[in-house]
Amino acid sequence: MTAEAPKSPPFADADALVVALGTRARAAAKRLAAATTGAKAAALRAAARQLRAQAPAILDANARDMAAGAAGGLGPAMLDRLRLDATRLGAIADAVEAVAALPDPVGAEIDRTERPNGLVLSRVRVPLGVVGIIYESRPNVTADAAALGLMAGNAVILRGGSEAAHSNRAIHAALAAGLSESGLPEDAVQLVPTQDRAAVGALLRAQGLIDIIIPRGGKGLVARVQDEARVPVLAHLDGINHLYIDAAADPAQAVELAVNAKMRRTGICGATETILIDRAYPAPLAIVDALVRAGCEVRGDARIAALSPHIARAEAGDWDCEYLDAIVSIATVDGLDGALAHIDAHSSHHTDAIVTEDAATAERFLSAVDSAIVMHNASTQFADGGEFGLGAEIGIATGRLHARGPVALEGLTTYKWLVRGSGQTRP
Structure with a gap:
């Protein structure tokens, strides 16, 4: 059974909701792409402070999720994934700070070559843009995804599972407070404000607004995303x-x-x-x-x-x-x-x-x-991004394209070619 989620505001049109979220995210992504490493790191440190400062509210929200989950028949393993305590919440804040201390991938030069005609070609890392993340059960993903997305210069739209809805909202509130405190746009990290499944479908159809979808959850969720998505998907499949x-x-x-x-x-x-x-x-x-x-x-x-x-x-x-x-x-x-x-x-x-x-x-x-x-x-x-020295992870990608294994900062970037010439024309 699924734990009862907190009541969400009514949205008559899930597509209109996602258009609004995506439009704000694209504007925020432009600002993030130009943000300095120091500004992004400062925002993450502020977010970590807010997670610690708002710990009582977050743990209270998680207690409501745990009670609803137990009453709704969630098994011990699922409840363990859902549960937060002071130690786990402290580790979440520590992970956000760890991401702030990692090398910024944006602008990093991957390689450089010079052609016989004198053209100098290089590839440099750039943000993906707007990343939609659909996940189940684990509230730590809310903070991990936000931190990694922001440090890689991306705006993120988060849609967590109903089992952790109270926890996700409380964690998101702390993250938003940190962004506001630091001067970066709060729209850089948005949480879908409804548990209506129609919102998931709208995210999957949001071509032009969302650049990539990352699902993290059970086979049913991943299968739905892969079947319905019109947006590129970076899948985190089950761990057999x-x-x-x-x-x-x-x-x-x-x-x-x-x-x-x-x-x-x-x-x-x-x-x-x-x-x-x-x-x-x-x-x-x-x-x-x-x-x-x-x-x-x-x-x-x-x-x-x-x-x-x-x-x-x-x-x-x-x-x-x-x-x-x-x-x-x-x-x-x-x-x-x-x-x-x-x-x-x-x-x-x-x-x-x-x-x-x-x-x-x-x-x-x-x-x-x-x-x-x-x-x-x-x-x-x-098999964990933190244990690999990546600070945190969005998930473990099991496919062969774009990123594989723990998806962290580099996995949330793509690259562009820069060509520097001195007047060369092609014969």
């Missing part, structure tokens, strides 16, 4: 992530990584959903037992299920399921080739990892797996 335990894995490390990758936070997209164990690995039961002790439900293939009465037999759909819960599927594979075949068939191309002490096997895995993030001897829970 794999951890492959190679025959040459260190057993203690394999147990530690398996438990952390699955159980540290089960409701995030970087959580491992399937563990693959080489048939030649000597201690599979130790991995299973450690997961069970940590409170994880284990579903295994025939060989794994035979190891313990605590293991349920996996069904065909388990290999393609993003549980976002304390559930993991475990399969036995025939070495690296078997692991690669399973990942190729079932991965969502988000994050996949290998545990092994064999350097050659690790390098082959890193090269062969076609995912946005591929890891060796590390927990998949590190």
Whole structure:
């Protein structure tokens, strides 16, 4: 069930609403594109101060969302994604400040060449313009998206899920206060003021007003965006992530990584959903037992299920399921080739990892797996923009165009060519 959202003002025409939002955003984007690095950083620091100053109001709003979510039947993992406390809100403010301290990508020269005729060509980074972000459940996305969009010189239009509507509005109010304090336009960060689903359709049709749409949520949301959008889409798909335990894995490390990758936070997209164990690995039961002790439900293939009465037999759909819960599927594979075949068939191309002490096997895995993030001897829970030193992220892009992996500042820019001549004419 969906948590009850706060009442939104009535809008008879969702298209007119989005035109109004988009028009203001385009005007703000022009000002942001010309803003100095110092001005953008100052605005983000002011926004972080406002997040801390308005913490009581934000946490009160989040408590209402949590109560509505629990009453509406949201599961533990979804409630964990939704929940804010003083520590988490402090981390959100810290992340906004971290973005302010990052190098400004706008105007950065990507490369420069000189042609035989003397023309000097360079590519420089420029903002995308107006970015529409449609997301579910996680109120931290409101602040992360606003901070990254602004530092990259973009205006953003945010449409959060109804589960976090109170929280999103409170966070947005703090961000707007920071922008106002700093002198940058409040319209640089706008929150769609209604939970009416028609507004999503209007955003997807807003050609000429919105330059790119970034969906962040479940399969249903992403599928709708990809089916209906007339605006370019940068998709953040589900995280069907794999951890492959190679025959040459260190057993203690394999147990530690398996438990952390699955159980540290089960409701995030970087959580491992399937563990693959080489048939030649000597201690599979130790991995299973450690997961069970940590409170994880284990579903295994025939060989794994035979190891313990605590293991349920996996069904065909388990290999393609993003549980976002304390559930993991475990399969036995025939070495690296078997692991690669399973990942190729079932991965969502988000994050996949290998545990092994064999350097050659690790390098082959890193090269062969076609995912946005591929890891060796590390927990998949590190699939996060902050952990990558990017300050924050809009999401993990799993496609192949424009940006891939954690989408942060550079992923929110494009480039233009600059050509400098001295009177050259083309013969």
